[in-house]
Amino acid sequence: MAKQLNVEVVAVESKVWSGDASAVYARTTEGELGVLAGHQPMLGELRIDSQVRVQPIEGPELAWNIEGGFLSVTPDGVTILAETAEAVAPTAA
Template structure:
């Protein structure tokens, strides 16, 4: 089992999701980024439009369509601050 870390996904309007995750994947202006527990601190700008994927336990993966914002990795976990964020539909999932 992978180590878990805390993830916060926040849009301008409200907190969208918060919990423990095994991994976070996002497309930034520098390219696709994958974050696991113990990742080095970083700050990246999300590509617009893009998708944030959160891998939670038991093989489940949450997908959200985002349009702009930032991703921050610290010792406390990952925070995604998106300008807009909506759950991805099954048809839109990649």
């Protein structure tokens, strides 16, 4: 079985999504970031007017337009704390 991340996407008003994923992609103030299982712990500030993408273990990629916040990577997983998070409709492949 492939390694996986426990991911939570949380906006100020509510929990947006939680589950297991193979990867998380986000744009921080320092640049684009991809997180896979085993990533070193870190804290990053998310760019205003950017997008966070999560590749769940099962199912299509999920994406949210966000308005700033933070991304935290720990040995337990990844937490996205966003000011706002609006779901992006999946695109046809």
